[in-house]
Amino acid sequence: MDIWLFYLFALVIVGASLGVIGQRSPMHSVLFLILSFGALAALYVQLDSPFAAVAQIIIYAGAIMVLFLFVVMLLNASHEDDDPGARAPVPVGVKVSGCLLALLLLVELTWALTRVGRPAVEKDAASADSVSSVHEIGRVLFTDYAFAFEVTSVLILVAMIGAVVLAKRKV
């Protein structure tokens, strides 16, 4: 049962991702991306990490995608074809070498993934529980990773200053 669910969601992710790059209208691409993120959240649930799943839905499928939608609507980029640059014909040489590169990457990845041994993951239930529970994430965040947590606040401050500097109407 589990494995079939995994395949189902994996298929949805791959299909939706293809949809993202295959659509002509940016709006449809964004909607496909939401679908892909949602299915990914389902995979997280299967991996016994509800926190990651909820964070995935709230942050990615929720906040970030809403932002995307807003940008797409505000820019009014209804169709990729409206952009004259997008219609320029792609030379055959570029197409062929692109496909070859993709093929090479595929072979390489398959080779690497089949050759590489699986990492030794501890299977005992206690450690799996301790990793996934919200309680435990909170404990680790404010003890072992307290300093990293504080540094994150500096990072966000820098990002805020940067956004203001770059987007402010009048300097």
Place this chain on the structure above:
Amino acid sequence: MLTDFQAIMPILIVTLSAIVTMVAEAFQPKQERAPLAGFGVIGLIGAAAASVLLWGYDKTGFGVVRADNFSLFVNLIVIAVGLLTILFSPQVIERERIPPGEYYALTLFAVVGMMLMAAATDLLLLFLALEVLSLAVYVLTGIRRAQFQSAEAAFKYFLLGAFSSAFFLYGVALTYAIVGSTRLEEIAATLAVSDQAPDGLVLVAMGLLAVGFAFKISAVPFHMWAPDAYQGAPTLVTGFMATGVKAAAFAAFLRVFLSSFHTLHDSWAPMLWLVAVATMILGTVVGVVQANAKRMLAYSSVAHAGYLLVGLIVGTRVGEAATLFYLAAYAVSTLGAFAVVAVLATEEHPHDRVQDFAGLWESRPGLAALMTVFLLSLGGFPPLAGFVGKWYIFSAAIDAGYVWLAIVGVLTSVISVFFYLRIVVMMYMSDERALVPTPAITRSAVAGLTLALVAVFYLGLLPTHAIELALTSVQGMF
């Protein structure tokens, strides 16, 4: 608790001065200009003092920030870089109408990121430090929003930088999957125990981390962003990027690869060997044909990344110390050269083409002489800082048996002299006169240039003290 705060004291001081700068700008009365640069200078000098006081104590803060002599040495380099940048800035800010509060705050935050990168002993914290530093520098690159070139440079730098961060993060994730920890000492302990041939996954993780670092130090083939970003950014920011970011990234590169992955030296050394040779050759050869001084200095900084990589590949104590010394010598020379370009620019004319330097000897003899000293130091002429740095790094390579690396390094240095001398020849021997007006320079810029000049001569003539400091700073680190 006290030790924790002592260890992060230099970082804390600079962070506070950055926040003070920002707040002071927001609350200053209209028509009155707060001495914003002063806060930065005070903070950086305070951080330098704290670093000197911590020297030799090897304190660890919060389990993840290590204030050993290595990170303190790097602190001093990046503080010097930040200080010089701030000293050169007032004139440029005035001319380009850059918002001063944000400019200084971002510069100081970038210094915070650099210091954290050198001190972090946890891959997660290292990533955060890298992002603090990168975000600040992306914004500084694009801070002249009205200019098309600046925006383009910032955008390119940002996209490729985000891409490389993803590589780095993937490397961290894989390392965590193998070891079960992101602490450098635990990674080293786990990898040292397994005595059989390294697992494929370890190599993949290491390679991904190396890609992330190679991007930040602009090593070939991850250098594509450098010329465009360096040309489009405000000249001073370019100098800051080329020296500070490189120093911090190299410090982290050294720490990660020589402490955590030291047992795998045989696996990563050949890979980096190729990268170093390609970086040295491409940086030099492409640099020869550049007509823009900033672009030329960008390729020169790519080539210098190659020389610095030699010290890392050698992997001996002397090699590490040589890398640190070279970072210091390279930082003052490069920053000085960029500063001369920056102070010569006017609002209408950027003064960054090589022809613009024609006859500078007659109009501005002092600046021409300074530029000559900085360029000759970069080219490796005795008795300047760059010469000692190169000599030290190549002799370390020969001692460790990397003769070919040293040969490639010396050959490319000789070629690189050609493009450094092109500007010098332009300044002194050209019959043409570049009829561009040159502005008056501020006192703080004069002070900064003097400091850089003194540093170049000090490191070149009396290098013993600095070399000993570098040697003690790598003792007992790995």
